[in-house]
Amino acid sequence: MRNYTERELEKMTAKQIKKIAVDAGCTGIYKMSKDDAIEYFMNWQEERNEESELVDDLKDPLAGVAGRFKSTVVNPEGAPGTRVSTTVQVSCGANAGPFEVIGRTIAEVSDLLREVLNIEASATPLVNGRAVSASYTLKVGDNLEYLKPAGRKGC
Amino acid sequence: MKIIIVGLGGVGSILSSKIARYLAYSTKEMTTLWLVDGDTYETKNYERQEFDLLGNKAEIKAAQLSSEFANLSIISYKEYINADNIFDVITNKSIVFLCVDNHKTRKIVSEYCSTLQDIVLISGGNELTDGNVQIYMRKGGVDKTPSLLAYHPEIQTPTDKLPSEMSCEELASSQPQLYFANLGVATIMCWAFYNIMFSKKPITKPEIYFDMLTMAISTQTRTVQEK
Numbered sequence: 001m002r003n004y005t006e007r008e009l010e011k012m013t014a015k016q017i018k019k020i021a022v023d024a025g026c027t028g029i030y031k032m033s034k035d036d037a038i039e040y041f042m043n044w045q046e047e048r049n050e051e052s053e054l055v056d057d058l059k060d061p062l063a064g065v066a067g068r069f070k071s072t073v074v075n076p077e078g079a080p081g082t083r084v085s086t087t088v089q090v091s092c093g094a095n096a097g098p099f100e101v102i103g104r105t106i107a108e109v110s111d112l113l114r115e116v117l118n119i120e121a122s123a124t125p126l127v128n129g130r131a132v133s134a135s136y137t138l139k140v141g142d143n144l145e146y147l148k149p150a151g152r153k154g155c
Numbered sequence: 156m157k158i159i160i161v162g163l164g165g166v167g168s169i170l171s172s173k174i175a176r177y178l179a180y181s182t183k184e185m186t187t188l189w190l191v192d193g194d195t196y197e198t199k200n201y202e203r204q205e206f207d208l209l210g211n212k213a214e215i216k217a218a219q220l221s222s223e224f225a226n227l228s229i230i231s232y233k234e235y236i237n238a239d240n241i242f243d244v245i246t247n248k249s250i251v252f253l254c255v256d257n258h259k260t261r262k263i264v265s266e267y268c269s270t271l272q273d274i275v276l277i278s279g280g281n282e283l284t285d286g287n288v289q290i291y292m293r294k295g296g297v298d299k300t301p302s303l304l305a306y307h308p309e310i311q312t313p314t315d316k317l318p319s320e321m322s323c324e325e326l327a328s329s330q331p332q333l334y335f336a337n338l339g340v341a342t343i344m345c346w347a348f349y350n351i352m353f354s355k356k357p358i359t360k361p362e363i364y365f366d367m368l369t370m371a372i373s374t375q376t377r378t379v380q381e382k
Contacts, residue, residue, distance in 0.1 A: 006355060042355040093285060094366040094373045118366070124308075129378055145375060148364060149309045151280030151287050151340070153165070153256045153332050 003045050009038045017041060024048075088138050092117040093148035101144075107134040109144065119146045156186045157249045161236050161264065163192040163212040165203040165337030166279055166344070167254035171216055172205060173345055174252070179224035187228045190217050191244055193235035194318065203334040235318045238263050247271045250351075252344055253278035258313035265291060265303035265310070272296045277347045278303055279340035284368050286336055288343045290351070290361035298379045300361040306377055339365050343372075 009017050014034035021029045021037065026044040029037050087098035090109065095117045101109045106125045113119060123146035125132055138144065158178070160171050171190060178186045192212040196204065208215045217231035232244055237260075245251055245267060253264055253276060261278055268274045268291060276291040289307075292299040304311040343363050350358065360374035 039355055043357065046356060091373060091375070093287070094364040094371040095369055096371070096373050118369075129376065147306060148287070150258070150261075150278075150289065150303070150307045151282050151285065152258060152309075152315070153281050153330060 003049070004041070006038060006042055009041065086140055088142050088144055090117065090144045090146075092119045092123060092146035102138050102140055102142075104138055105134065106132060106136045106138070106144070109138065110134070110146075117146065120148070122149075123147055156184050157189065157246065158186060158252070159189040159191060159245060159249055160252045160254060161191045161244070161260075162254035162256070163190060163204075163216055164194070164200075164254065164256060165332055165334065166281070166340045167192065167252070168204045168206060168212065168216060169338055170252060170254060170341040170344055171220065173341065174348070175220045175224050175227055175229070177345075179227050185228075187230060188220070189230045189232060189244060190220075191232040191234070191236055193233060203332060203337055236260060236264065237317060237319060238267075241267045245271075245274075248273045250275045250348070251277070252348075254340075254344075256280075257315045257317060258307075258310045259315055259317050261303050261310050262313055268293065269298070269302055275351055276303070277344050277351075279344045281332065281336040281340050283331060283333060284336055285364070285366040286340045287365070288340060288347055288363045290347050290358055292351070292358065292361070300358055301377045301379050305380060306362070333367075336367060339367065 004020065012020075014037055017034065017037050018029050018032075021041045021044070026041055029040055032040060086100070086102055088101050089096065090099050090101065090113060091097075097117075099109075099113065101112070104112070106127075110119060110125070125134075125136075126145045126147055127136060127138070127142050158174065160167050160174065163171060171188075175188060178188065190213045194212050196206045196209050196212050196215060198209070200206075206212065206215055207219050211231075211233045213231040213233050217229045220227065221229050234240060236244060241263060245264070251264065251268065251274065253261060255261060261280075265276065265278070268276045271293060272295060274291075274293050277288065278291070279288045280286055289303050290300055291302050343365065347363070359376055361377050362375045363372065364375065365372040
Protein backbone atom coordinates (compact mmCIF):
# COMPACT_ATOMS: atom_id res chain seq x y z
CA MET A 1 0.00 0.00 0.00
CA ARG A 2 1.56 3.28 -1.07
CA ASN A 3 1.81 6.41 1.05
CA TYR A 4 0.00 9.53 -0.15
CA THR A 5 1.61 12.91 0.36
CA GLU A 6 -0.28 15.85 1.78
CA ARG A 7 -0.02 17.63 -1.56
CA GLU A 8 -1.57 14.69 -3.37
CA LEU A 9 -4.44 14.56 -0.92
CA GLU A 10 -5.07 18.27 -1.14
CA LYS A 11 -5.69 17.92 -4.86
CA MET A 12 -8.45 15.35 -4.25
CA THR A 13 -12.02 15.80 -3.16
CA ALA A 14 -13.04 14.84 0.37
CA LYS A 15 -14.93 11.87 -1.08
CA GLN A 16 -11.84 10.59 -2.91
CA ILE A 17 -9.70 10.93 0.21
CA LYS A 18 -12.18 9.02 2.32
CA LYS A 19 -12.43 6.25 -0.27
CA ILE A 20 -8.65 5.84 -0.35
CA ALA A 21 -8.49 5.89 3.45
CA VAL A 22 -11.23 3.30 3.90
CA ASP A 23 -9.70 1.04 1.24
CA ALA A 24 -6.42 1.24 3.13
CA GLY A 25 -8.12 0.21 6.36
CA CYS A 26 -8.27 3.65 7.99
CA THR A 27 -11.64 3.90 9.74
CA GLY A 28 -13.48 6.70 11.53
CA ILE A 29 -12.90 9.24 8.76
CA TYR A 30 -16.37 9.25 7.19
CA LYS A 31 -17.85 12.37 8.82
CA MET A 32 -14.74 14.54 8.78
CA SER A 33 -14.19 17.72 6.79
CA LYS A 34 -11.57 17.56 4.04
CA ASP A 35 -8.86 19.25 6.14
CA ASP A 36 -9.51 17.01 9.13
CA ALA A 37 -9.61 13.95 6.89
CA ILE A 38 -6.19 14.84 5.42
CA GLU A 39 -4.66 15.35 8.86
CA TYR A 40 -6.23 12.15 10.21
CA PHE A 41 -5.15 10.07 7.23
CA MET A 42 -1.60 11.47 7.24
CA ASN A 43 -1.28 10.55 10.93
CA TRP A 44 -2.76 7.13 10.25
CA GLN A 45 -0.22 6.49 7.47
CA GLU A 46 2.57 7.56 9.82
CA GLU A 47 1.45 5.13 12.51
CA ARG A 48 1.04 2.34 9.96
CA ASN A 49 4.60 2.91 8.73
CA GLU A 50 5.94 2.74 12.29
CA GLU A 51 4.07 -0.51 12.88
CA SER A 52 5.51 -1.83 9.64
CA GLU A 53 9.01 -1.03 10.85
CA LEU A 54 8.33 -2.89 14.07
CA VAL A 55 7.24 -5.93 12.09
CA ASP A 56 10.47 -5.71 10.10
CA ASP A 57 12.39 -5.62 13.37
CA LEU A 58 10.70 -8.80 14.44
CA LYS A 59 12.22 -10.57 11.44
CA ASP A 60 15.60 -9.89 13.00
CA PRO A 61 17.28 -12.89 14.64
CA LEU A 62 17.43 -10.85 17.85
CA ALA A 63 13.68 -10.40 17.83
CA GLY A 64 13.40 -12.01 21.24
CA VAL A 65 15.36 -9.16 22.81
CA ALA A 66 13.09 -6.44 24.16
CA GLY A 67 13.62 -2.84 23.05
CA ARG A 68 16.01 -1.28 20.60
CA PHE A 69 19.73 -1.00 21.02
CA LYS A 70 22.78 -0.10 19.05
CA SER A 71 25.71 -2.44 18.64
CA THR A 72 29.11 -1.97 17.11
CA VAL A 73 31.45 -4.63 15.73
CA VAL A 74 34.66 -4.04 17.65
CA ASN A 75 36.52 -7.31 17.08
CA PRO A 76 35.30 -9.10 13.92
CA GLU A 77 37.89 -11.86 14.18
CA GLY A 78 37.42 -12.45 17.88
CA ALA A 79 35.84 -15.36 19.67
CA PRO A 80 32.06 -15.55 19.71
CA GLY A 81 30.74 -13.23 22.38
CA THR A 82 33.58 -10.74 22.03
CA ARG A 83 32.90 -9.43 18.53
CA VAL A 84 30.10 -6.99 19.22
CA SER A 85 29.80 -4.23 21.75
CA THR A 86 26.33 -3.03 22.72
CA THR A 87 25.74 0.51 23.88
CA VAL A 88 23.12 2.55 25.69
CA GLN A 89 22.13 6.04 24.62
CA VAL A 90 22.96 8.40 27.48
CA SER A 91 22.09 12.10 27.46
CA CYS A 92 22.13 15.16 29.65
CA GLY A 93 20.58 18.26 28.11
CA ALA A 94 21.99 18.74 24.63
CA ASN A 95 24.91 16.39 25.16
CA ALA A 96 24.34 12.76 24.24
CA GLY A 97 25.96 9.67 22.84
CA PRO A 98 26.06 5.87 22.80
CA PHE A 99 28.16 4.44 25.65
CA GLU A 100 29.19 0.92 26.63
CA VAL A 101 27.53 0.93 30.02
CA ILE A 102 25.26 -2.12 30.00
CA GLY A 103 25.57 -3.90 33.32
CA ARG A 104 26.73 -0.77 35.13
CA THR A 105 24.70 0.97 37.79
CA ILE A 106 23.46 4.53 37.46
CA ALA A 107 25.89 5.60 40.17
CA GLU A 108 28.80 4.15 38.19
CA VAL A 109 27.65 5.77 34.96
CA SER A 110 27.23 9.12 36.70
CA ASP A 111 30.85 9.00 37.85
CA LEU A 112 32.06 7.77 34.47
CA LEU A 113 30.30 10.35 32.33
CA ARG A 114 29.99 13.33 34.69
CA GLU A 115 32.55 15.43 32.84
CA VAL A 116 31.83 14.05 29.37
CA LEU A 117 28.14 14.98 29.49
CA ASN A 118 28.40 17.79 32.04
CA ILE A 119 26.09 15.97 34.46
CA GLU A 120 25.16 18.05 37.48
CA ALA A 121 24.98 16.32 40.84
CA SER A 122 21.32 17.30 41.16
CA ALA A 123 20.30 15.83 37.77
CA THR A 124 17.57 13.18 38.07
CA PRO A 125 18.31 9.96 36.13
CA LEU A 126 15.45 8.70 33.95
CA VAL A 127 15.54 5.31 32.26
CA ASN A 128 13.06 5.08 29.41
CA GLY A 129 11.31 8.14 30.85
CA ARG A 130 10.97 6.90 34.43
CA ALA A 131 12.98 8.01 37.44
CA VAL A 132 15.35 5.32 38.76
CA SER A 133 17.60 4.99 41.80
CA ALA A 134 21.38 5.11 41.75
CA SER A 135 21.49 1.33 42.18
CA TYR A 136 19.56 0.59 38.97
CA THR A 137 21.58 -1.59 36.58
CA LEU A 138 21.38 -0.71 32.90
CA LYS A 139 20.05 -3.32 30.50
CA VAL A 140 19.98 -3.78 26.74
CA GLY A 141 17.40 -1.41 25.23
CA ASP A 142 17.54 1.16 28.01
CA ASN A 143 17.74 4.87 27.28
CA LEU A 144 19.27 6.90 30.08
CA GLU A 145 18.62 10.62 30.42
CA TYR A 146 19.98 12.81 33.19
CA LEU A 147 17.17 15.34 33.44
CA LYS A 148 18.65 18.80 33.13
CA PRO A 149 16.72 21.64 34.78
CA ALA A 150 14.99 24.11 32.48
CA GLY A 151 16.83 27.32 31.67
CA ARG A 152 15.65 30.04 34.00
CA LYS A 153 16.65 33.27 32.26
CA GLY A 154 15.61 34.89 29.02
CA CYS A 155 14.73 38.43 29.98
CA MET B 156 -4.95 33.57 14.92
CA LYS B 157 -3.80 35.16 18.14
CA ILE B 158 -0.12 35.04 18.99
CA ILE B 159 1.11 36.25 22.34
CA ILE B 160 4.70 36.93 23.32
CA VAL B 161 5.07 37.14 27.08
CA GLY B 162 8.34 38.72 28.15
CA LEU B 163 10.30 41.06 25.90
CA GLY B 164 13.79 40.79 27.25
CA GLY B 165 16.81 39.12 25.69
CA VAL B 166 14.75 36.36 24.07
CA GLY B 167 11.41 38.09 23.52
CA SER B 168 12.78 41.26 21.95
CA ILE B 169 14.63 39.20 19.33
CA LEU B 170 11.81 36.70 18.83
CA SER B 171 9.09 39.32 18.37
CA SER B 172 10.84 40.83 15.35
CA LYS B 173 11.33 37.45 13.69
CA ILE B 174 7.77 36.29 14.33
CA ALA B 175 6.33 39.63 13.15
CA ARG B 176 8.31 39.48 9.92
CA TYR B 177 7.14 35.93 9.31
CA LEU B 178 3.51 36.77 10.01
CA ALA B 179 3.64 39.89 7.84
CA TYR B 180 5.08 38.25 4.75
CA SER B 181 4.72 34.47 4.95
CA THR B 182 1.17 33.79 6.08
CA LYS B 183 -2.18 34.87 4.72
CA GLU B 184 -4.00 34.22 7.96
CA MET B 185 -5.27 37.27 9.84
CA THR B 186 -3.17 37.48 12.97
CA THR B 187 -3.13 39.62 16.06
CA LEU B 188 0.20 39.80 17.82
CA TRP B 189 0.14 40.61 21.52
CA LEU B 190 3.31 41.85 23.22
CA VAL B 191 3.27 41.57 27.01
CA ASP B 192 5.78 43.05 29.44
CA GLY B 193 5.69 45.44 32.38
CA ASP B 194 9.41 46.11 32.26
CA THR B 195 11.25 49.17 30.98
CA TYR B 196 13.98 49.18 28.36
CA GLU B 197 17.01 50.93 29.82
CA THR B 198 20.56 51.63 28.77
CA LYS B 199 21.79 48.62 30.78
CA ASN B 200 19.83 46.39 28.32
CA TYR B 201 21.73 47.57 25.22
CA GLU B 202 24.02 44.55 25.25
CA ARG B 203 21.37 41.93 24.62
CA GLN B 204 18.00 43.46 23.79
CA GLU B 205 16.68 44.87 20.53
CA PHE B 206 14.67 48.09 20.86
CA ASP B 207 14.92 51.43 19.13
CA LEU B 208 13.82 53.65 22.04
CA LEU B 209 13.84 53.70 25.82
CA GLY B 210 10.54 53.05 27.63
CA ASN B 211 8.04 50.31 28.35
CA LYS B 212 9.17 47.29 26.37
CA ALA B 213 5.74 46.19 25.17
CA GLU B 214 4.81 49.69 24.08
CA ILE B 215 7.97 50.59 22.21
CA LYS B 216 8.32 47.19 20.55
CA ALA B 217 4.68 47.35 19.42
CA ALA B 218 5.26 50.81 17.95
CA GLN B 219 8.47 49.68 16.26
CA LEU B 220 6.88 46.58 14.69
CA SER B 221 3.69 48.42 13.70
CA SER B 222 5.67 50.92 11.70
CA GLU B 223 7.74 48.18 10.09
CA PHE B 224 4.89 45.76 9.37
CA ALA B 225 1.83 47.89 8.73
CA ASN B 226 -0.40 44.96 7.82
CA LEU B 227 -0.05 43.35 11.24
CA SER B 228 -2.39 44.04 14.12
CA ILE B 229 -0.21 44.49 17.20
CA ILE B 230 -1.42 45.05 20.75
CA SER B 231 0.80 46.02 23.66
CA TYR B 232 0.00 44.95 27.21
CA LYS B 233 2.15 46.97 29.59
CA GLU B 234 2.05 44.77 32.69
CA TYR B 235 3.85 41.70 33.95
CA ILE B 236 1.62 38.67 33.53
CA ASN B 237 0.36 37.15 36.77
CA ALA B 238 -2.47 35.03 38.16
CA ASP B 239 -4.80 38.04 38.32
CA ASN B 240 -4.48 39.31 34.77
CA ILE B 241 -3.65 36.18 32.77
CA PHE B 242 -7.33 35.79 31.80
CA ASP B 243 -7.16 39.15 30.01
CA VAL B 244 -4.27 38.06 27.85
CA ILE B 245 -4.26 34.33 27.13
CA THR B 246 -7.40 32.94 25.55
CA ASN B 247 -8.41 29.65 24.01
CA LYS B 248 -6.78 28.78 20.65
CA SER B 249 -3.88 31.17 21.18
CA ILE B 250 -0.23 30.46 20.50
CA VAL B 251 1.84 31.67 23.43
CA PHE B 252 5.58 32.30 23.39
CA LEU B 253 6.79 32.44 26.97
CA CYS B 254 10.11 34.29 27.24
CA VAL B 255 10.29 35.14 30.93
CA ASP B 256 13.15 34.91 33.40
CA ASN B 257 11.54 33.08 36.32
CA HIS B 258 9.96 29.70 36.94
CA LYS B 259 7.15 31.16 39.02
CA THR B 260 5.65 32.84 35.96
CA ARG B 261 6.21 29.69 33.92
CA LYS B 262 4.18 27.75 36.47
CA ILE B 263 1.32 30.28 36.46
CA VAL B 264 1.13 30.28 32.68
CA SER B 265 1.44 26.51 32.27
CA GLU B 266 -1.22 25.81 34.91
CA TYR B 267 -3.56 28.34 33.33
CA CYS B 268 -3.03 26.85 29.87
CA SER B 269 -3.90 23.43 31.27
CA THR B 270 -7.44 24.75 31.89
CA LEU B 271 -7.94 25.72 28.23
CA GLN B 272 -9.29 23.47 25.51
CA ASP B 273 -6.88 24.30 22.70
CA ILE B 274 -3.60 26.03 23.31
CA VAL B 275 0.01 26.00 22.21
CA LEU B 276 2.61 27.14 24.72
CA ILE B 277 6.24 27.43 23.65
CA SER B 278 8.50 28.29 26.58
CA GLY B 279 12.20 29.07 26.39
CA GLY B 280 14.91 29.81 28.89
CA ASN B 281 18.66 29.89 29.13
CA GLU B 282 21.58 30.02 31.49
CA LEU B 283 24.86 31.60 30.46
CA THR B 284 25.76 29.28 27.56
CA ASP B 285 22.98 26.70 27.37
CA GLY B 286 19.22 26.52 27.47
CA ASN B 287 16.07 24.73 26.49
CA VAL B 288 12.68 25.11 24.86
CA GLN B 289 9.53 23.25 25.92
CA ILE B 290 6.37 22.77 23.86
CA TYR B 291 3.11 22.27 25.71
CA MET B 292 0.09 21.56 23.49
CA ARG B 293 -3.53 20.87 24.30
CA LYS B 294 -6.18 19.93 21.77
CA GLY B 295 -9.82 19.30 22.56
CA GLY B 296 -9.10 19.62 26.27
CA VAL B 297 -6.47 16.87 26.19
CA ASP B 298 -2.73 17.24 26.74
CA LYS B 299 -0.88 16.28 23.58
CA THR B 300 2.50 16.93 25.20
CA PRO B 301 3.37 17.25 28.91
CA SER B 302 2.94 20.59 30.65
CA LEU B 303 6.01 22.65 31.57
CA LEU B 304 5.77 21.25 35.09
CA ALA B 305 5.62 17.53 34.31
CA TYR B 306 9.32 16.82 33.97
CA HIS B 307 10.62 19.84 35.82
CA PRO B 308 10.32 19.95 39.60
CA GLU B 309 12.09 23.32 39.61
CA ILE B 310 9.06 24.75 37.76
CA GLN B 311 6.54 22.72 39.75
CA THR B 312 7.98 24.13 42.98
CA PRO B 313 9.68 27.37 42.01
CA THR B 314 12.03 29.01 44.47
CA ASP B 315 12.31 32.30 42.61
CA LYS B 316 10.06 35.37 42.58
CA LEU B 317 7.79 37.14 40.15
CA PRO B 318 9.20 40.41 38.79
CA SER B 319 6.50 42.26 40.73
CA GLU B 320 7.75 40.68 43.97
CA MET B 321 11.37 41.68 43.49
CA SER B 322 13.06 44.70 44.97
CA CYS B 323 14.98 47.18 42.83
CA GLU B 324 18.22 45.68 44.14
CA GLU B 325 17.11 42.18 43.18
CA LEU B 326 16.03 43.32 39.74
CA ALA B 327 19.31 45.10 39.17
CA SER B 328 21.48 42.18 40.30
CA SER B 329 20.41 39.62 37.70
CA GLN B 330 22.80 36.90 36.57
CA PRO B 331 24.89 37.66 33.49
CA GLN B 332 23.58 36.41 30.16
CA LEU B 333 24.89 36.18 26.63
CA TYR B 334 23.13 37.64 23.61
CA PHE B 335 24.06 34.48 21.70
CA ALA B 336 22.28 32.26 24.24
CA ASN B 337 19.16 34.44 24.01
CA LEU B 338 19.41 34.23 20.23
CA GLY B 339 19.68 30.43 20.41
CA VAL B 340 16.51 30.16 22.47
CA ALA B 341 14.63 32.55 20.16
CA THR B 342 15.70 30.60 17.08
CA ILE B 343 14.62 27.24 18.50
CA MET B 344 11.28 28.77 19.52
CA CYS B 345 10.80 29.85 15.88
CA TRP B 346 11.56 26.30 14.73
CA ALA B 347 9.04 24.93 17.22
CA PHE B 348 6.41 27.37 15.94
CA TYR B 349 7.03 26.38 12.34
CA ASN B 350 6.77 22.68 13.17
CA ILE B 351 3.54 23.15 15.05
CA MET B 352 2.02 25.21 12.27
CA PHE B 353 3.01 23.09 9.32
CA SER B 354 4.06 19.59 10.30
CA LYS B 355 1.32 16.99 10.38
CA LYS B 356 3.44 14.69 12.53
CA PRO B 357 2.66 14.52 16.23
CA ILE B 358 5.37 16.11 18.36
CA THR B 359 6.89 13.32 20.42
CA LYS B 360 10.05 15.18 21.40
CA PRO B 361 8.71 18.44 22.79
CA GLU B 362 11.78 19.45 24.74
CA ILE B 363 14.85 20.79 22.97
CA TYR B 364 18.18 21.49 24.65
CA PHE B 365 21.21 23.30 23.30
CA ASP B 366 24.71 23.84 24.63
CA MET B 367 26.87 26.54 23.05
CA LEU B 368 30.12 25.23 24.52
CA THR B 369 29.78 21.75 23.04
CA MET B 370 27.92 23.11 19.99
CA ALA B 371 25.24 20.48 20.57
CA ILE B 372 21.48 20.47 20.23
CA SER B 373 19.18 17.57 21.03
CA THR B 374 15.51 16.76 21.42
CA GLN B 375 14.09 14.65 24.23
CA THR B 376 11.12 12.32 24.21
CA ARG B 377 8.45 13.35 26.70
CA THR B 378 5.25 11.42 27.30
CA VAL B 379 2.03 12.62 28.87
CA GLN B 380 1.58 10.80 32.18
CA GLU B 381 -1.91 9.60 32.95
CA LYS B 382 -3.43 11.41 35.91
